[in-house]
Amino acid sequence: MNFDLTEDRQMLADTLRRYLAEQYDIETRNKLAYDAPFHSAEKWSEMAELGIAGALVTEENGGFGGQGFDISVVFEALGRTLCPEPFLGALMASRLLGAAGADQESLVDGSVRYAVGISEIDAPYDVAFTETTATATDGTYVLNGRKSAVYGGQVADVILVVAKLDGKLGVFSVKAADANVVGYAMIDGAGAAELVLDNTPAELVLTGADAAIQDALNAGRLALCAEAVGAMEATYEILLDYLKTRKQFGVAIGKFQVLQHRTVDLLTEIEQSRSMVVGAAAALGDDDAALKIAMAKNLIGRAARQVAEEAIQMHGGIAMTWEYAVSHLAKRLIMLDHQLGDTDHCLTEVMNSYAA
Amino acid sequence: MDLTYSDAELAFQQEVRDFFEANLPMHISDAVRSGAEMTGELYQEYHRILSAKGWLATTWPKEYGGPGWTPVERHIFDVESSRYNAPRIVPFGLAMLGPVIQKFGNDRQKAEVLPRILSAEDWWCQGYSEPGAGSDLASLKTRADRDGDHYVVNGQKTWTTLGQYANKIFCLVRTKFDGKPQEGISFLLIDLDTPGIEMRPIRLIEGGHEVNEVFFTDVRVPVENLVGEENLGWTIAKFLLTHERTGIAGVGISMQALEELKALGRSVKRNGKPLIEDPLFAARVARVEIDLEAMKITNLRMLFQAQKQGHPGPETSILKIKGTQINQEIRDLARRALGPVAAPFPGHVTDGNLVLSPPDSQNNAARYFNNRKTSIFGGSNEIQRNILTKTMLEL
Numbered sequence: 001m002n003f004d005l006t007e008d009r010q011m012l013a014d015t016l017r018r019y020l021a022e023q024y025d026i027e028t029r030n031k032l033a034y035d036a037p038f039h040s041a042e043k044w045s046e047m048a049e050l051g052i053a054g055a056l057v058t059e060e061n062g063g064f065g066g067q068g069f070d071i072s073v074v075f076e077a078l079g080r081t082l083c084p085e086p087f088l089g090a091l092m093a094s095r096l097l098g099a100a101g102a103d104q105e106s107l108v109d110g111s112v113r114y115a116v117g118i119s120e121i122d123a124p125y126d127v128a129f130t131e132t133t134a135t136a137t138d139g140t141y142v143l144n145g146r147k148s149a150v151y152g153g154q155v156a157d158v159i160l161v162v163a164k165l166d167g168k169l170g171v172f173s174v175k176a177a178d179a180n181v182v183g184y185a186m187i188d189g190a191g192a193a194e195l196v197l198d199n200t201p202a203e204l205v206l207t208g209a210d211a212a213i214q215d216a217l218n219a220g221r222l223a224l225c226a227e228a229v230g231a232m233e234a235t236y237e238i239l240l241d242y243l244k245t246r247k248q249f250g251v252a253i254g255k256f257q258v259l260q261h262r263t264v265d266l267l268t269e270i271e272q273s274r275s276m277v278v279g280a281a282a283a284l285g286d287d288d289a290a291l292k293i294a295m296a297k298n299l300i301g302r303a304a305r306q307v308a309e310e311a312i313q314m315h316g317g318i319a320m321t322w323e324y325a326v327s328h329l330a331k332r333l334i335m336l337d338h339q340l341g342d343t344d345h346c347l348t349e350v351m352n353s354y355a356a
Numbered sequence: 357m358d359l360t361y362s363d364a365e366l367a368f369q370q371e372v373r374d375f376f377e378a379n380l381p382m383h384i385s386d387a388v389r390s391g392a393e394m395t396g397e398l399y400q401e402y403h404r405i406l407s408a409k410g411w412l413a414t415t416w417p418k419e420y421g422g423p424g425w426t427p428v429e430r431h432i433f434d435v436e437s438s439r440y441n442a443p444r445i446v447p448f449g450l451a452m453l454g455p456v457i458q459k460f461g462n463d464r465q466k467a468e469v470l471p472r473i474l475s476a477e478d479w480w481c482q483g484y485s486e487p488g489a490g491s492d493l494a495s496l497k498t499r500a501d502r503d504g505d506h507y508v509v510n511g512q513k514t515w516t517t518l519g520q521y522a523n524k525i526f527c528l529v530r531t532k533f534d535g536k537p538q539e540g541i542s543f544l545l546i547d548l549d550t551p552g553i554e555m556r557p558i559r560l561i562e563g564g565h566e567v568n569e570v571f572f573t574d575v576r577v578p579v580e581n582l583v584g585e586e587n588l589g590w591t592i593a594k595f596l597l598t599h600e601r602t603g604i605a606g607v608g609i610s611m612q613a614l615e616e617l618k619a620l621g622r623s624v625k626r627n628g629k630p631l632i633e634d635p636l637f638a639a640r641v642a643r644v645e646i647d648l649e650a651m652k653i654t655n656l657r658m659l660f661q662a663q664k665q666g667h668p669g670p671e672t673s674i675l676k677i678k679g680t681q682i683n684q685e686i687r688d689l690a691r692r693a694l695g696p697v698a699a700p701f702p703g704h705v706t707d708g709n710l711v712l713s714p715p716d717s718q719n720n721a722a723r724y725f726n727n728r729k730t731s732i733f734g735g736s737n738e739i740q741r742n743i744l745t746k747t748m749l750e751l
């Protein structure tokens with residue numbers, strides 16, 4: 001066993017962390033994350049040049065990473081600074097395109113922005129209940145239905161949509177320009193879109209796509225778990241600093257034992273979360289990936305809530321304000337759980353694995 | 357023991373229902389149900405409706421123009437007003453300053469201050485906290501120096517809830533600078549129109565404008581605006597805080613939020629079935645419903661106890677801790693129930709009228725985040741535990 005990152009990945013992590021720390025101080029980040037188009041096209045291109053998109057894509061698909069640990073390194077760094085750039089869509093699209101053997105050059109160089117449409121209002125986390133349909137007409141396809149919470153959809157050029165073709169799950173490629181894409185800012189910053197499909201023309205990417213969709217979900221969940229660890233650690237560092245500097249009753253509030261113990265509990269949960277990311281990253285692509293990653297997402301969903309709520313509480317009023325970074329970290333930590341399967345959904349997946 | 361309502365109480369319940377049925381305008385209840393940020397105008401419109409009926413000062417005795425309700429009647433009003441999605445009554449004048457003036461004010465103050473609260477003419481806000489004085493309130497630094505028949509006030513208050521709508525503020529100020537910090541505090545009434553006062557908004561976590569900073573520079577306040585005696589304000593401050601805590605269990609609001617949560621659980625789907633049939637989600641709802649069932653009785657028991665003693669005691673800290681936990685858990689579930697469509701920033705669809713989530717749920721995430729405040733303000737839940745430790749455990 002070895003728990004160290006390879007030299008290449010360590011370099012990637014360092015480069016990315018440095019870039020993000022310089023470019024996304026909290027005021028800049030908030031401005032980008034909450035003002036349309038809820039990200040920065042310029043920084044997106046710069047990061048593609050730094051090789052961040054390429055790091056999410058496997059070598060066989062034209063990238064130079066795409067393994068679990070590449071994903072976790074990138075997203076942990078993104079999480080620390082609450083970076084609003086739409087890498088989740090790029091990552092999941094890469095998994096789907098990879099399964100289809102499609103070209104990914106424009107994804108790797110960042111010139112085409114991809115998003116993925118899976119969730120629906122009545123099937124938020126459970127792809128099997130997808131209601132969006134695809135119909136073949138003279139060799140082309142049209143899609144009907146609605147996709148909600150398409151992350152990065154507000155600026156995507158291409159959206160890969162999960163739809164049922166003859167009752168089976170397929171993946172279809174929709175040009176954003178051909179569809180009704182309604183973009184919005186999310187409460188924790190960054191953008192998403194509602195995608196309304198009304199006889200919208202589409203190209204077939206994959207049929208019988210269950211395994212590819214599961215792999216894309218696994219990769220996306222792993223990314224969210226790593227992002228959460230980055231955001232939890234950033235929160236924890238600010239909290240520790242505050243406990244040492246904020247004085248009430250003539251002493252630093254960190255001297256109160258009740259706060260000390262609860263902070264130690266957070267430290268413990270963050271260590272547990274980091275372990276889960278390591279385990280999940282190692283499992284990506286294996287037979288038990290879905291189970292291992294569902295376990296990680298459940299644990300991290302719980303830990304992230306605890307860190308967010310406790311960090312606010314132990315700061316007192318200050319972390320309730322927009323001006324203070326912890327409020328934004330806390331929102332991200334809570335809302336992460338709403339993406340690609342929440343704690344209860346993931347727990348159910350683990351429970352379902354017990355059936356004979 | 358008897359947990360049933362008497363005939364008179366049932367009649368009162370019916371009267372309250374009829375009143376809301378007939379008098380609560382739809383645009384107000386719609387605003388409350390949606391969870392959108394309330395405006396000062398909506399609050400005032402509601403206050404005036406209650407005032408006209410004589411029901412605004414729910415906790416005041418008859419001699420001061422209140423309805424003189426028993427604990428059970430107050431409970432009934434709390435539950436019914438929440439059930440009809442009436443706003444909360446802004447508490448600073450009614451639940452905080454009112455009882456203070458009744459107990460510590462002189463006759464002139466009673467005659468001037470109380471009627472204007474009752475009629476909803478004055479909107480008071482609370483100037484207790486300062487940047488350096490939160491939990492440790494007694495360390496407050498805003499000072500009032502005597503100059504002839506005026507105090508000259510300098511300093512800063514913060515977290516002033518709904519101060520942007522207020523015309524008056526009651527403040528704790530320092531009037532003595534040596535000795536124990538608690539022994540140099542006075543309670544002052546200040547007109548917000550007085551020169552030298554500046555109010556600046558603070559934006560909260562979910563984006564709303566609900567609290568403010570207030571800066572005082574050489575603000576001249578007539579000496580007759582002092583409540584009680586100079587340097588004895590700490591007793592008043594503590595008296596007010598226990599009153600602040602009595603309504604804080606928020607039983608009515610939690611009951612209504614729980615009903616709305618169940619309705620939402622029936623209307624949204626997971627795995628092809630209504631969410632409420634998902635055993636994990638149902639277990640979360642059931643657990644909090646059970647806690648609330650107990651809290652309804654705990655709250656009433658403690659209100660009766662307070663009535664017998666003539667004042668609320670330290671047990672009200674229990675109501676604050678558990679009441680806020682229950683409310684926060686319900687708000688958590690209302691957010692969770694929406695899944696991915698909890699995400700849109702309130703009102704933040706860039707294109708027209710597309711409805712992204714079930715009715716009245718668009719603010720669920722914002723509400724959850726905003727409600728984290730309830731375990732921080734009014735004395736944080738840690739401070740409530742310290743109070744209970746000191747008063748109940750005898751360790």
Ligand SMILES: Cc1cc2nc3c(=O)[nH]c(=O)nc-3n(C[C@H](O)[C@H](O)[C@H](O)COP(=O)(O)OP(=O)(O)OC[C@H]3O[C@@H](n4cnc5c(N)ncnc54)[C@H](O)[C@@H]3O)c2cc1C
Nearest residue numbers: 313314315316317482484485490491515517729734736738
């Ligand atoms: C939305 C909102 C509205 C508010 N409205 C008003 C208002 O209208 N008027 C007003 O005057 N104030 C208002 N407040 C202020 C509120 O009362 C204070 O925030 C509160 O008293 C806590 O003070 P603080 O924020 O300075 O936190 P601090 O006192 O700095 O506390 C930080 C942390 O340390 C903990 N802590 C402190 N002392 C101890 C101890 N001895 N033992 C264990 N833990 C401890 C606290 O519990 C908290 O977790 C409001 C606050 C908020 C967030």
